[in-house]
Amino acid sequence: MATIKDIAKIAGVSEGTIDRVIHNRGGVSAKTEIKIKKILEEHNFTLNPIASALASNKKYKVSCLIPQYDEQNTFWKSPLLGILKAYDEFKTFGVQIKNYTFNQFDSSSYLKQFADLLNEKPHAVVLAPIFELETKQIVEQLDTLNIPYLFLNIDIDGLNNITFIGQDSYKGGYVSGKLMHLSLEEHDACAIVQTRLNITNYLAISKRIKGFKGYLKDHNIKLNVLNLSIDLLNPILAKEALNTFLENHSHIKGLFVPTSRSSVITDFINEDKLKPLHIIGFDTTKNNLKSLQEGKLKFLISQRAFNQGYDAIKTMSDFLIYKKVPSKKIYSPIQIIIKENIEFAIEESNKDLESAHSY
Amino acid sequence: MATIKDIAKIAGVSEGTIDRVIHNRGGVSAKTEIKIKKILEEHNFTLNPIASALASNKKYKVSCLIPQYDEQNTFWKSPLLGILKAYDEFKTFGVQIKNYTFNQFDSSSYLKQFADLLNEKPHAVVLAPIFELETKQIVEQLDTLNIPYLFLNIDIDGLNNITFIGQDSYKGGYVSGKLMHLSLEEHDACAIVQTRLNITNYLAISKRIKGFKGYLKDHNIKLNVLNLSIDLLNPILAKEALNTFLENHSHIKGLFVPTSRSSVITDFINEDKLKPLHIIGFDTTKNNLKSLQEGKLKFLISQRAFNQGYDAIKTMSDFLIYKKVPSKKIYSPIQIIIKENIEFAIEESNKDLESAHSY
DNA sequence: ATTATTTTCGTGTGCGCACACACAAATGTA
DNA sequence: TACATTTGTGTGTGCGCACACGAAAATAAT
Numbered sequence: 001m002a003t004i005k006d007i008a009k010i011a012g013v014s015e016g017t018i019d020r021v022i023h024n025r026g027g028v029s030a031k032t033e034i035k036i037k038k039i040l041e042e043h044n045f046t047l048n049p050i051a052s053a054l055a056s057n058k059k060y061k062v063s064c065l066i067p068q069y070d071e072q073n074t075f076w077k078s079p080l081l082g083i084l085k086a087y088d089e090f091k092t093f094g095v096q097i098k099n100y101t102f103n104q105f106d107s108s109s110y111l112k113q114f115a116d117l118l119n120e121k122p123h124a125v126v127l128a129p130i131f132e133l134e135t136k137q138i139v140e141q142l143d144t145l146n147i148p149y150l151f152l153n154i155d156i157d158g159l160n161n162i163t164f165i166g167q168d169s170y171k172g173g174y175v176s177g178k179l180m181h182l183s184l185e186e187h188d189a190c191a192i193v194q195t196r197l198n199i200t201n202y203l204a205i206s207k208r209i210k211g212f213k214g215y216l217k218d219h220n221i222k223l224n225v226l227n228l229s230i231d232l233l234n235p236i237l238a239k240e241a242l243n244t245f246l247e248n249h250s251h252i253k254g255l256f257v258p259t260s261r262s263s264v265i266t267d268f269i270n271e272d273k274l275k276p277l278h279i280i281g282f283d284t285t286k287n288n289l290k291s292l293q294e295g296k297l298k299f300l301i302s303q304r305a306f307n308q309g310y311d312a313i314k315t316m317s318d319f320l321i322y323k324k325v326p327s328k329k330i331y332s333p334i335q336i337i338i339k340e341n342i343e344f345a346i347e348e349s350n351k352d353l354e355s356a357h358s359y
Numbered sequence: 360m361a362t363i364k365d366i367a368k369i370a371g372v373s374e375g376t377i378d379r380v381i382h383n384r385g386g387v388s389a390k391t392e393i394k395i396k397k398i399l400e401e402h403n404f405t406l407n408p409i410a411s412a413l414a415s416n417k418k419y420k421v422s423c424l425i426p427q428y429d430e431q432n433t434f435w436k437s438p439l440l441g442i443l444k445a446y447d448e449f450k451t452f453g454v455q456i457k458n459y460t461f462n463q464f465d466s467s468s469y470l471k472q473f474a475d476l477l478n479e480k481p482h483a484v485v486l487a488p489i490f491e492l493e494t495k496q497i498v499e500q501l502d503t504l505n506i507p508y509l510f511l512n513i514d515i516d517g518l519n520n521i522t523f524i525g526q527d528s529y530k531g532g533y534v535s536g537k538l539m540h541l542s543l544e545e546h547d548a549c550a551i552v553q554t555r556l557n558i559t560n561y562l563a564i565s566k567r568i569k570g571f572k573g574y575l576k577d578h579n580i581k582l583n584v585l586n587l588s589i590d591l592l593n594p595i596l597a598k599e600a601l602n603t604f605l606e607n608h609s610h611i612k613g614l615f616v617p618t619s620r621s622s623v624i625t626d627f628i629n630e631d632k633l634k635p636l637h638i639i640g641f642d643t644t645k646n647n648l649k650s651l652q653e654g655k656l657k658f659l660i661s662q663r664a665f666n667q668g669y670d671a672i673k674t675m676s677d678f679l680i681y682k683k684v685p686s687k688k689i690y691s692p693i694q695i696i697i698k699e700n701i702e703f704a705i706e707e708s709n710k711d712l713e714s715a716h717s718y
Numbered sequence: 719a720t721t722a723t724t725t726t727c728g729t730g731t732g733c734g735c736a737c738a739c740a741c742a743a744a745t746g747t748a
Numbered sequence: 749t750a751c752a753t754t755t756g757t758g759t760g761t762g763c764g765c766a767c768a769c770g771a772a773a774a775t776a777a778t
Contacts, residue, residue, distance in 0.1 A: 001450075003764055014728045019766070027726060050451045051764035054409050054733050058766095091360075092409045175699045182541050215699075333703035336695040340534045340574075344692035362734055373758045378736070388756060410734035413763050417736095 002043040010043075011036050022047065053093045053321070060095050060320045062313065063122035065114055066152065067104035067130060074285045075260040075305065076104075076128075079152060082309025083126070090317045097313065098122070107131040114138050118145075124320055125149040126312045129156050132203075148319060152312045153305070154204060155329075162319060163326040165312050167303035167334065169204040173211025173258060175334050176280050179299050180212070180254050181221050183278035189224035190254030190278075191245070193265055195232045208258035208282070226252065232264060239268040246273045254278040263287035266296035284337060284345040292339055302335040302345050361402040369402075370395050381406065412452045412680070419454050419679045421672065422481035424473055425511065426463035426489060433644045434619040434664065435463075435487075438511060441668025442485070449676045456672065457481070466490040473497050477504075483679055484508040485671045488515050491562075507678060511671045512664070513563060514688075521678060522685040524671050526662040526693065528563040532570025532617060534693050535639050538658050539571070539613050540580055542637035548583035549613030549637075550604070552624055554591045567617035567641070585611065591623060598627040605632045613637040622646035625655035643696060643704040651698055661694040661704050 004022075008015045013032060020028050021036045028036075039045075064083055069076040080099065087097040100117045103109040110131050117125065118141065125142060129135035129151050139159050142149050151159075153166040180190055192209055216223055228245050230238050246252060246269065255277055257265050262281025266274065280299040281288055291297045311330065318324040337345045363381075367374045372391060379387050380395045387395075398404075423442055428435040439458065446456040459476045462468040469490050476484065477500065484501060488494035488510050498518050501508050510518075512525040539549055551568055575582055587604050589597050605611060605628065614636055616624050621640025625633065639658040640647055650656045670689065677683040696704045 005764075015765085016728055016767085017726085020727085023766085025767090029726060032726085048413075048451055048764055050409050050413050051733090052766080054407075054413055054735090054763090055765040055767085057733055092407055171699065175697070178697060178699055331703075334700040335703075336697075336700070338534070338537065338695075340530065340537055341693040341695070344690075344694075364734075374735085375737090375758060376756085379757090382736085384737090386756060391756085407734050410763090411736080413733090413765090414735040414737085416763055 001048070002045050003048070007036070007039055007043065007045060011039050049322075056094070058094045058321075060124065060317070061120065061122040062095060062097050062124045062126060062316055062320070063117045063120060064097060064099045064152075064312075065110075065117055065125065065127040066099070066101055067128060068101040073104070073261070074287065075283055076101075078284075078305035079128075079309030079312070082306040082311070083313050084309075085306075086310045086313030086317070090313065093317065093321055095313070095317045095320070102130075104130050107134050110134055111137070122147065124316050126152055126316055128152045129154050132156060135159075148316075150312060150316060150326075153303075153308055163315060163328055163330055165308050165315065165330045165332070167204075167332045169207035170211035170214065172282065172301050172303065172334050173208035173213075174215045175211075175336065176208070176256055176258075176299070176301060177212040177215025177221075179280055179336070180256060180278065181216065181219070181223065183280075183298060184223065184253050187251075188253035189226060189249065189251045190256060191226040191228045191249070191252050193255050193257045194227070194229050195259060195261065195264075205258045209256075212256055212258070224251070230265070232261070235268070242268050243270050243273060246277075252277075255280070257281045259283075260285055260288070262297060262300070263291035266291045269296075289342060289345060292337065292342055295339065298338070300337040300345070302337050303332045304335060305332075308332055360407070361404050362407070366395070366398055366402065366404060370398050408681075415453070417453045417680075419483065419676070420479065420481040421454060421456050421483045421485060421675055421679070422476045422479060423456060423458045423511075423671075424469075424476055424484065424486040425458070425460055426487060427460040432463070432620070433646065434642055435460075437643075437664035438487075438668030438671070441665040441670070442672050443668075444665075445669045445672030445676070449672065452676065452680055454672070454676045454679070461489075463489050466493050469493055470496070481506065483675050485511055485675055487511045488513050491515060494518075507675075509671060509675060509685075512662075512667055522674060522687055522689055524667050524674065524689045524691070526563075526691045528566035529570035529573065531641070531660050531662070531693050532567035532572075533574045534570075534695065535567070535615055535617070535658070535660060536571040536574025538639055538695070539615060539637065540575065540578070540582065542639075542657060543582065543613050546610075547612035548585060548608065548610045549615060550585040550587045550608070550611050551615045551617070553586070553588050554618060554620065554623075564617045568615075571615055571617070583610070589624070591620070594627070601627050602629050602632060605636075611636075614639070616640045618642075619644055619647070621656060621659070622650035625650045628655075648701060648704065651696065651701055654698065657697070659696040659704070661696050662691045663694060664691075667691055 004015050004018045008018050011018065013036065017028060017032065018036060020026065021033055066079060067076045069080070083097060083099065087095065098120060100113040102113040111134055125147055127149060135156055139149060143160055148162050151161045151164040155164040155166060184190060192212065213225065216225070226249060230241055232238050242265070253276060255265065257279060260283035262279065266279055269277070274296055278298045279296065281297050282301050283305065284300055284302045288297065288300055292300055315326045315330065319326065335345070363374050363377045367377050370377065372395070376387060376391065377395060379385065380392055425438060426435045428439070442456060442458065446454065457479060459472040461472040470493055484506055486508060494515055498508060498520070502519055507521050510520045510523040514523040514525060543549060551571065572584065575584070585608060589600055591597050601624070612635060614624065616638060619642035621638070625638055628636070633655055637657045638655065640656050641660050642664065643659055643661045647656060647659055651659055674685045674689065678685065694704070
C-alpha cells in the first residue's frame, strides 16, 4: 500500500503536489501532472479511505423523505431501520441523516415535510416518491439547487434521480404467477384482490398484477382469474364482501394479494374458507410473517425493504464521499418466503425503534 | 460525538489517562478510573473507529483454508470471492488475508496446506472442515497456540471454533421437500439422487436428505421416494445407469439432488425423459444456473456462498479488531431460486478471478 | 532591468486516536 | 534522612491524508 508520501518521494515532488493531482485541485504544471499520474498508475495507488475520512472532516447532511409507519401500515418501518443501520455505519465518515416522515395518504403532508427538509439545506435527499405530481414539483427544486436525490422503493421514470433502489414490481408479480400456478390444480380458479387504499402505491401494484397475468400468458396457462375489489375502510363490510365472494366462487383456490397488507385479507376470511386457499402476499411485515407462520398465507414475496433503506444511504454516501456514480436502477432481489424459511425474512425489521435519530 | 480530548477536559486529566481507562491498560488509580468511567458513560462515548484504525496500525493475519475449485467443482469459487471482497473492504483496517486451498478429495492435501498455513503464524484462521478426523488434529494445534478459528460452510460440533457460518442443511432439505411436494401430483414418485463423490461433504448431504424426508413425514405426505446412487467417476456408465433407472420407473416425476453438482445430473438425462421431471438442486454455481435457465432444473436452493465467505472475514475481523464475539452459529438464508428470479442469484460469483491475493 | 502578477510548488497543522516515553508523587527500604 | 521502587499521570509523536498558507519560480507589465 503506497502512501502519498511514498509517491511524493518517487516523483521527487512534495506531498502537496500529489494531493493536488489526486483531487484535481489544479495549479500543477501539465508536465509534472502527467508524470505523477503515471506513477500513481504504476503503483495503482488508492487513497486510504480511513485516513481520508479522518482528515477531510466533511459533513454530509442527507435528508430522507419517507412515509410514516403505524400499527396498520408497518411496511415503512423496515426501510427506516435500514437507513438507521447505515447511518450508524457511516456517521464516522461524516454522513448525517435527518428523517422526515409524511402521511402516505395525504399529499399535502408530503409537500409540507419536503418544505421543512429543504429549509435545512441538505447535501442530498433520499425519497420515496409516493405522489407522482407532487414529486415532479419537488425534484424541480432539487434540480435547481443542484441537490442530488435518489428514489427509494418507488420508481418514477424521466427524472434526474441518481438512481432508483427497489424491486422490479412486474417481476415480483411474475414470480407470484408461477407460484400460484404451482400451487393450484388443473381446473382451479384464483382471484386478484385489490384494496381501495391502493391509490397510494398504485403504480407498483398494477405492475405486479400485470406481471402476474404476464406469467400466465407467457406460459399459456388457462387459469381462471377473477378480480375482487375490497374497500378496507369499512372492515365489517370488507369482511362480508370477501366471504360472500368466496362463498359464491367456491372453485377459487388461490388469492393473489399484491400489497403489503396481505395479512389483513387473511384475517378477514372465515376459517373454514381459509384452509384450502393458497394466498400469495407481499412484504415481510410483522403481521404478514405471523400470517405465514400460521399457515394462512402460503407465500410471501419479500423485497428486502430493510436492505433497500440501508443501500439507499450507502449508495448516497458513496456518491457524496467518493463521487461514485451508481447505476441507474438498483433492483432488490425477489425473495420467496415460505413458512419453512421464514426465519431469514425476519431480519432486523422487528427490532424496536428507540429514538428518532437525527443530526 | 465526544472525543477523548473532550472527555479529558471534563475529567480534568490528560488524554493519556482516558486512553488507559478505555483500553484497560492499568496504571490508573481506582478513584480516577471510576470517575472517568462515569463520564464516559454519561456522554456515551465511543471511540472513533476511523481514527482508531489509523492510529493503531496493527496488522492481523487471517489465513483461510478452503477447497480448490476447478471446472468440475466450481462451488468453492463463491466463498473465495466473498473472502476477497471482504478483504478489500477491511484491508485498510489492518486485516491481511492469505488463502490456502486444498484438494477436497485428498485429506493429506488438507493437512499439508494446514502445515504451511501454520508456519506463517496467523492471528486467526477461517477453515472449511471438510475432513472430520483431520480437523480434530488441526484445531488441537490451534487451541494450543491460542489461535481463534471459525468454520466456514461445514459444521462440526464440539470444538472450540468461535462460530460456524453456513446453512442449516436439514432445513435446506426440508424446504426442498416442500417444493417437491408442491411440484408433484398426488400419485407421482420421486427419487433422491446420490453421487459417489459425496464422501466429501457427506454430513451436509445426509442432513439434507434427512430434512427432505422430514418434511414429507411431518406433513404426512405419502410420496413414493426412491433412492438412486450414481458413480460419477465414470460418466458413460453414470449416464446409462441414470437413464435406465428413469426408464424403469416412469412414474418418477421428481429428482432431489442434494449436492452442488446438480447440473451434471440434468446433463446426463436424455431430453425426452428430462421434460416432465421436476429436479431440485443445490447451490448457484454457473452450471447450475445455466441448467435452471434452460428449464432443466426447476428449483435451486442457494446458500449464498459468496456471502458466507464475506461474512466469515467480516466476523473474524470484528472479532480481532473490536473483540466482538459472534454468536455460536451464523446461519445463511435458505434462498429459493427459480428461473424467474435467477438474476439475483448470479451475485458476484461469476466475475473472474484475476490474481491470487495474499499478504 | 525592475517590479508586478501569475503559476507552480513546498510546508505546516490538525483530524482522533495509540502508544512510547518522561516525569512526579507515593510508597517502601536501609 | 537518604535513596530505590512502585504507582499514577502528562506529553509527544505519528498513522495517512486534506487543506490553508506562503514561498519560489516563471511569466507579464512597466
